[in-house]
Amino acid sequence: MTPLDWAIFALYFAGVIGFAVWQSRKNVGVEGFFLANRRMPWAAIGLSVMATQASAITFIGTTGQAFDDGMEFIQVYLALPVAMVVICAVFIPFFYKAKLYTAYEYLEKRFDPRTRSLTAFLFLLSRGMGAGIILYAPAIVLSVILGWDELFTIAIMAVVTIAYTTVGGITAVIWTDVIQMVMMFGGIAAAVLILFFELPAGVGVGDVAYIGGIQRMWTAVDLSWDPTNTYTIWSGLFGGFFLALAYFGTDQSQVQRYLTASSLKDSRLALIFNAFLKVPMQFFILAIGVLLFVFYHFERPPLVFNDAEVRVVATSERAAEYREMEEEQARLHGLRREATMELLRVREEGGEAGAIQREIGGYDDRLAEIRSDAKALVSEVRGAASNDVNYVFPTYLVQYFPTGLVGLMIAVIFAAAMSSLDSELTALSSATIVDFYERWFRPDASQDHYLFVSRIATLGWGLYAFGVALFAGQMGSLIEAVNQVGSFFYGSLLGVFLLGFLVKGANGTGAFWGLLVGMATVATVAFTTDVSWLWYNVVGASTVLVVGVALSRLAAEGDVRAGS
Amino acid sequence: MAGPVGSSEVPPSGEERDVPEPGEVVGAAEEQGVGIFPSWKWLYLTVVLYAAVLVLLLYAFTVTLDFGAR
Numbered sequence: 001m002t003p004l005d006w007a008i009f010a011l012y013f014a015g016v017i018g019f020a021v022w023q024s025r026k027n028v029g030v031e032g033f034f035l036a037n038r039r040m041p042w043a044a045i046g047l048s049v050m051a052t053q054a055s056a057i058t059f060i061g062t063t064g065q066a067f068d069d070g071m072e073f074i075q076v077y078l079a080l081p082v083a084m085v086v087i088c089a090v091f092i093p094f095f096y097k098a099k100l101y102t103a104y105e106y107l108e109k110r111f112d113p114r115t116r117s118l119t120a121f122l123f124l125l126s127r128g129m130g131a132g133i134i135l136y137a138p139a140i141v142l143s144v145i146l147g148w149d150e151l152f153t154i155a156i157m158a159v160v161t162i163a164y165t166t167v168g169g170i171t172a173v174i175w176t177d178v179i180q181m182v183m184m185f186g187g188i189a190a191a192v193l194i195l196f197f198e199l200p201a202g203v204g205v206g207d208v209a210y211i212g213g214i215q216r217m218w219t220a221v222d223l224s225w226d227p228t229n230t231y232t233i234w235s236g237l238f239g240g241f242f243l244a245l246a247y248f249g250t251d252q253s254q255v256q257r258y259l260t261a262s263s264l265k266d267s268r269l270a271l272i273f274n275a276f277l278k279v280p281m282q283f284f285i286l287a288i289g290v291l292l293f294v295f296y297h298f299e300r301p302p303l304v305f306n307d308a309e310v311r312v313v314a315t316s317e318r319a320a321e322y323r324e325m326e327e328e329q330a331r332l333h334g335l336r337r338e339a340t341m342e343l344l345r346v347r348e349e350g351g352e353a354g355a356i357q358r359e360i361g362g363y364d365d366r367l368a369e370i371r372s373d374a375k376a377l378v379s380e381v382r383g384a385a386s387n388d389v390n391y392v393f394p395t396y397l398v399q400y401f402p403t404g405l406v407g408l409m410i411a412v413i414f415a416a417a418m419s420s421l422d423s424e425l426t427a428l429s430s431a432t433i434v435d436f437y438e439r440w441f442r443p444d445a446s447q448d449h450y451l452f453v454s455r456i457a458t459l460g461w462g463l464y465a466f467g468v469a470l471f472a473g474q475m476g477s478l479i480e481a482v483n484q485v486g487s488f489f490y491g492s493l494l495g496v497f498l499l500g501f502l503v504k505g506a507n508g509t510g511a512f513w514g515l516l517v518g519m520a521t522v523a524t525v526a527f528t529t530d531v532s533w534l535w536y537n538v539v540g541a542s543t544v545l546v547v548g549v550a551l552s553r554l555a556a557e558g559d560v561r562a563g564s
Numbered sequence: 565m566a567g568p569v570g571s572s573e574v575p576p577s578g579e580e581r582d583v584p585e586p587g588e589v590v591g592a593a594e595e596q597g598v599g600i601f602p603s604w605k606w607l608y609l610t611v612v613l614y615a616a617v618l619v620l621l622l623y624a625f626t627v628t629l630d631f632g633a634r
Contacts, residue, residue: 081618082612089604210631216631
């Protein structure tokens with residue numbers, strides 16, 4: 001990075017901290033700290049909801065995923081608008097009417113304390129770990145790409161985020177999310193435009209579409225029915241619907257956002273805002289990955305983008321094998337480049353491009369195969385899964401982005417991570433204090449005391465996330481890792497909430513044991529079948545509903561018999 | 565949060581809170597207009613139609629830009 005990049009990067013951090021502290025000056029008490037005194041405007045909440053979900057993992061992981069596999073990941077988001085409608089119509093009225101601090105409070109009012117505590121505990125368990133991964137993902141990538149010390153990279157993100165979250169609470173979090181989300185929009189637009197400008201002269205939008213289409217990289221809808229295929233339209237519409245319902249409707253990191261609205265209408269509008277914008281945003285993020293795929297038809301890409309992994313292989317006894325792969329990749333890339341230029345010439349002259357297109361398709365297949373073999377070789381040498389998809393976009397940024405914009409884009413990656421981490425910290429802190437500390441240990445303490453311990457809890461969770469980030473290790477594609485962890489709990493948690501919202505006769509016995517059976521079922525499916533993780537949410541929610549209704553009836557009949 | 569400071573404006577997280585029953589209609593807000601929409605139902609319907617149009621557009625996008633088999 002040049003001094004200009006560093007200046008922009010530093011300006012971002014100073015701006016975020018200053019703005020956060022300034023915005024949080026009106027907070028009053030614990031309600032101010034956790035719920036911004038319920039006075040946030042819907043547009044700010046909407047952007048915060050989006051920023052919380054769109055972490056750095058989304059930004060760098062999915063672009064890399066699209067570089068390797070195309071646009072298919074977008075199917076996960078296609079049911080999101082419908083899920084938002086269901087949350088607005090069914091979930092939010094319950095939360096809003098009850099004037100809650102956390103989503104899990106509702107479950108005590110509706111069922112019993114143990115169901116509330118178990119769901120809050122599961123949230124803390126999964127989200128605590130998730131917060132660490134959110135921090136780790138960009139830090140490890142940037143430390144490799146920029147040569148920064150890994151500990152320093154994790155620490156700078158953690159310290160700044162913990163500082164403004166602990167001082168300013170949810171108000172600081174939401175307003176910094178607004179800045180960070182605007183930066184992300186700018187970053188996405190800049191990346192798309194610069195990728196086009198970096199292409200050779202004469203390569204137009206139609207050519208880009210054509211070259212990507214040869215390898216079916218633009219395939220955004222897969223109609224196949226195979227449940228072991230992770231990304232199909234069916235797993236997206238059903239699994240993605242349940243995932244969105246569970247995440248946006250029951251996860252405290254999201255529920256807390258719309259509880260800060262001044263009215264039911266504003267809470268709903270914040271989610272409707274996401275219903276309209278989320279899919280187009282994800283489309284452009286994935287399109288960056290496909291544009292990179294096209295771009296690297298003209299420039300030779302690294303065989304493996306993670307330079308740290310390449311260095312490990314280069315000093316291993318399999319170094320010669322890797323060098324052979326690199327030489328073959330260089331040869332094939334040269335041939336593909338020539339064929340691609342020829343294709344452009346033929347297309348411009350209006351000639352028949354079928355043969356050249358098939359030739360390019362053959363090179364694409366062979367190059368993808370070599371890259372896959374190289375990643376497997378790296379994994380074998382290191383004894384851990386390769387997470388190379390996370391290095392594709394940052395490598396491109398550093399090598400090809402103009403001075404100044406590199407600093408801005410690195411700041412955008414930091415912003416994406418911090419805007420998710422800050423939300424997790426306030427959510428974890430609110431569940432810790434409201435669902436456990438106040439509920440079980442100190443129900444009658446003063447507001448000042450609660451505010452003090454809330455800040456301590458925020459700090460504590462920040463340090464925990466920092467610790468997890470240091471040991472996150474090798475988890476393959478990080479976007480999938482975070483979602484997979486969540487999927488073990490999400491579906492079942494959703495099932496409990498649906499039981500409360502929709503089934504009048506459901507009781508605490510049905511909810512509590514239904515939740516446990518739901519999670520056991522998801523774990524069984526995960527460990528004994530090849531069914532894609534996107535279906536876990538469907539399995540978990542359905543199991544809890546069926547078992548919860550059955551056990552509720554049995555418990556009610558038992559009560560009647562005992563009474564008579 | 566329960567507690568002496570600001571407790572009048574801050575609802576406690578304990579038993580006093582009101583939780584609607586399943587199936588209960590929460591407020592008359594559903595029938596109120598939202599911007600250009602006459603009611604929430606029309607806005608929801610628009611979002612669902614939007615989602616359907618997105619799926620169709622992406623399918624058309626997929627088919628149109630699939631040059632692999634040609």
